[in-house]
Amino acid sequence: MNLAIDCQGLVKRFGIYTAVQGVTFQIPPGKIMGFVGPNGAGKTTIIRMLCGVLVPTEGQATVLGFDVLTQTEEIKQRIGYMSQKFNLYEDLTVGENLDFYAGVYRLQGKIARAEKTRIIELIGLQDRVSQLVSSLSGGWKQRVALGCALLHNPQLLILDEPTAGVDPVTRRVFWDLIHQLAKEGMTVLVSTHYMDEADTCDYLGFVFHGQLIAFGSPEDMKKREAKDNLDDLFIYYVEHEASDDPRNLAIIKGGRG
Numbered sequence: 381m382n383l384a385i386d387c388q389g390l391v392k393r394f395g396i397y398t399a400v401q402g403v404t405f406q407i408p409p410g411k412i413m414g415f416v417g418p419n420g421a422g423k424t425t426i427i428r429m430l431c432g433v434l435v436p437t438e439g440q441a442t443v444l445g446f447d448v449l450t451q452t453e454e455i456k457q458r459i460g461y462m463s464q465k466f467n468l469y470e471d472l473t474v475g476e477n478l479d480f481y482a483g484v485y486r487l488q489g490k491i492a493r494a495e496k497t498r499i500i501e502l503i504g505l506q507d508r509v510s511q512l513v514s515s516l517s518g519g520w521k522q523r524v525a526l527g528c529a530l531l532h533n534p535q536l537l538i539l540d541e542p543t544a545g546v547d548p549v550t551r552r553v554f555w556d557l558i559h560q561l562a563k564e565g566m567t568v569l570v571s572t573h574y575m576d577e578a579d580t581c582d583y584l585g586f587v588f589h590g591q592l593i594a595f596g597s598p599e600d601m602k603k604r605e606a607k608d609n610l611d612d613l614f615i616y617y618v619e620h621e622a623s624d625d626p627r628n629l630a631i632i633k634g635g636r637g
Contacts, residue, residue: 417587519550
């Protein structure tokens, strides 16, 4: 079976601190996987290892068939990555940012112009092309950042909390687009702290203290533990995983970032 992501026992240590502990999961092509977990749980570290930005301490993984230890450049060429912070140039217009990223992805001439036109239409940027990024709202900046990540038509789109702090309309636009891309065959890996977003994913992973404590489709996970919603399910898994550690009460109350 071909897999978009095959992650086996990934571990990442920073000195004596273990940020990720033995994470294992598999994702077929054209599916959406969501990561949910508290701030500092290890979601971003897992994502960066899969992008080829961080080297795993232990374990192995392939992304689109390429090894994260030895074939990082091949991975980077085939993925689109949108981080928690805007990777945009504030003193350039929307169109100029798209042109810049086209160059980064080595798109030239007619191909670059065609892809730029496609993204402008896909994201709905027609009325914003000449506007300076610095003058855009947070929601529109996120849309432009997503467009930049999609310019080279990647096989895998990786989004690290793409809708954090944006308005409900932008959240809806983002997720409508994510589902459209998946239907067209693109694989999407996304971290979120919104359970309504997580509930629409094909696969879901709960990350806690660097471990993947639960994995599966949202419906199967809820049925397995007889829970009506993902909020209750998340709290159940966290309490079950570390009920002897009183610090987790604060983590649960503090949110799932």
